Amino acid sequence: MRELIRRLLNLRKSGTKTLAQTLGSRGEELVARHVRRDLHMKVVARNQRFVGGELDIVAIDGHDLAFIEVRTRRSDNAGAPELTVGTEKRRFLRRSARKFMSQRRLTSFTPRFDIAAVVWPTDGQPEIRYHKNAFPPR
Secondary structure (H helix, E strand, C coil): CHHHHHHHHHHHHHCCCCHHHHHHHHHHHHHHHHHHHCCCCEEEEEEEEECCEEEEEEEEECCEEEEEEEEEECCCCCCCHHHHCCHHHHHHHHHHHHHHHHHCCCCCCEEEEEEEEEECCCCCCCEEEEEEEEECCC
16 A cells, blocks of 8 residues: 555656546547537636646636636546536636736636536547536626
């Protein structure tokens, strides 16, 4: 057990991504492309780190500043990925969005919280389910 923990810690230190992190990165890249090409939004930031986590994608959509949380899974077998954005994550996203908007002087925009669920089977094509205004900004 100690050896396993040591190896996992070394993976993080060396910058090597786990399979889940690689899948997540691929999902975020796919969604960023979808947001730009298909939804015609302007991506202004990606992977913005804050205490407690990160903002996956931030994009301008008219007068809205969309904070897009991306959830990528291999299947829906354990439940829909979009349903995994719980109360704590929503609280973090709201708090981080306020900081982001203040730091970048983007307070004239209306914050909006979207969720993009990507189901990417090992042997198939990815499916994106995009939920605009997934939860209120409060």
